[in-house]
Amino acid sequence: MQSREIQLKRRPVGKPVAEDFTCASRDVPPPAEGEVQVRNLWMAVDPAMRGRMDDAKSYVPPFALDAAMEGPAIGEVIASHDPDFAPGDLVFSRLGWREAFNAPASALQKRDKHALPSQAWLCFAGMPGLTAYAGLLRIAQLKAGDVVFVSAASGAVGSIACQIARNMGCPVIGSAGGPDKVAFLREVLKVDAAIDYKAEPSLTKALAREVKAIGASGIDVYFENVGGDHLQAALSLANNFARFAVCGMISQYNVTDAPSVPRNLTMIMTKRIRMEGYIALDHMDLEAEMVEQMTAWSAAGQMASAETIYEGIDKALDAFWGLFSGANIGRTMVKLS
Amino acid sequence: MQSREIQLKRRPVGKPVAEDFTCASRDVPPPAEGEVQVRNLWMAVDPAMRGRMDDAKSYVPPFALDAAMEGPAIGEVIASHDPDFAPGDLVFSRLGWREAFNAPASALQKRDKHALPSQAWLCFAGMPGLTAYAGLLRIAQLKAGDVVFVSAASGAVGSIACQIARNMGCPVIGSAGGPDKVAFLREVLKVDAAIDYKAEPSLTKALAREVKAIGASGIDVYFENVGGDHLQAALSLANNFARFAVCGMISQYNVTDAPSVPRNLTMIMTKRIRMEGYIALDHMDLEAEMVEQMTAWSAAGQMASAETIYEGIDKALDAFWGLFSGANIGRTMVKLS
Structure with a gap:
């Protein structure tokens, strides 16, 4: 052959x-x-x-x-x-x-x-699924009702994170760049609120607006893919005892001069935030459980x-x-x- | 009266x-x-x-x-x-x-x-003791053998954190400003290594030198009181799965322009670091256990x-x-x- x-x-x-x-x-x-x-x-x-x-x-x-x-x-x-x-x-x-x-x-x-x-x-039943699942369930210890903010929400992992959170009964705010991706977040992933970060002069103000629009006081879980001003916005809008699962900080990988944000890292202390980085390979023990859950959601039409x-x-x-x-x-x- | x-x-x-x-x-x-x-x-x-x-x-x-x-x-x-x-x-x-x-x-x-x-x-049997104890034991989940870095190590809380870590069988590196405080760290708190941050052009290089001097590969626990370049040094020298207990970030409280550090926050992800802010008042349930432990250490001459x-x-x-x-x-x- x-x-x-x-x-x-x-x-x-x-x-x-x-x-x-x-x-x-x-x-x-x-x-x-x-x-x-x-x-x-x-x-x-x-x-x-x-x-x-x-x-x-x-x-x-x-x-x-x-x-x-x-x-x-x-x-x-x-x-x-x-x-x-x-x-x-x-x-x-x-x-x-x-x-x-x-x-x-x-x-x-x-x-x-x-x-x-x-x-x-x-x-969703492979590594992107495990990455989203381990980040939300194990690192951020997601529970029903948590308000969840997902950056890079139209990406391979972010799009699954949005759906896991939604399926677990959590209001989800997603951020992505451009109207096509935002439409995808709304129509396919069925998030509660979507932010086009490229169209917002202040991501913090945009996140504050969307948090208010869904009737929440702040965010409980941040699924971090981006870093920079996304992290700053998440810190600003975090509720006390919020959990940040750090899956990536893609905006920071090629920054050679001093990153200018976040300026509000002290909020980690005042708001008692837990911020934890992780790599899915460390969480392979969750794979069987993740596949079972994803298969059930897929069969129920809840995992696009x-x-x-x-x-x-x-x-x-x-x-x-x-x-x-x-x-x-x-x-x-x-x-x- | x-x-x-x-x-x-x-x-x-x-x-x-x-x-x-x-x-x-x-x-x-x-x-x-x-x-x-x-x-x-x-x-x-x-x-x-x-x-x-x-x-x-x-x-x-x-x-x-x-x-x-x-x-x-x-x-x-x-x-x-x-x-x-x-x-x-x-x-x-x-x-x-x-x-x-x-x-x-x-x-x-x-x-x-x-x-x-x-x-x-x-x-040490009051709030400073509880702050150090909760930060190390509950937030950072300190265990014997962890290499511990304490910033503001001559302060009210830092001086107790150094002694708790030392008493639990952990190598301790403390940072403080000026020769008198460094002498206090060495002679009274009996840390394994002490850094005079005011005398070091690069705190990261100083911490790397002291880590090497005590025969370690990096730090497992960072007791964070300072922020800024102390946090940057701790991220640089962190071992995988290090835990940072954020008690304060005093260097950042009066910074009105953009803080220039840390520049290496992405290490939270690559090194799977957990960084968690806390306030001792949330951990009053540990008070009785803390007092018992401190009393025992004091009686044994192990809590100056x-x-x-x-x-x-x-x-x-x-x-x-x-x-x-x-x-x-x-x-x-x-x-x-």
């Missing part, structure tokens, strides 16, 4: 360009003893992949040069020389950026092929897919560029077959 | 001056039915009293004009018309800034007069008094000024009789 794959040819300097990559085709032979052959159905791209293109120390190793990159993928078993896998099985792997591959059984995790649409295992889909491995780089243009809504995925 | 007391005559604008106060003498008649007459032995002053001189909304009401100010005091019962109190009892009240008073029994709390020196009830003492009610304002000159070490107290 032939498989096309996206290889890293050289390490990008600054913004990656097409010439840093190549699309190569290679033969996938019949699987050897202990191996399983998989045809990928879907792969997902995420901004953290940019980090792995550098030769830098992190909690995941860098991508190798002249080899297919890695990334989350969901595929179907074609042939198996391992007793635990049979043709037709649905499997999750980290072996994305390629159409097909042979791998030892240890690189694969079986997924229920009937409970959910295949791509959900890369989205939030995804931007590209078709074909030759569009995988376009999908990746789309992450940085700000155009994509929800999880960015590539349909491979 | 005559009692001298310090009254607030007018609300200070900016820095309080002597003319904002007066020392008045008044007669304290025999106590009425249900009242107890107390002669104060000690009172304590703290920086939060400045806030109560303003007519501003807070979690404690402002001081009234033309009346004795309030503050923590420890005194001896002189006469009692309440069955729960007898002459000679040691009592805590919020009726400081005066030599003697009559009060209903409900304004008094009895203290053990044998277990500890009287003034300890205003210091850290206090700057002024003598006489007429020196109470000098004690208060001393809080802001930076000269005082430990709890600032006035011996009243």
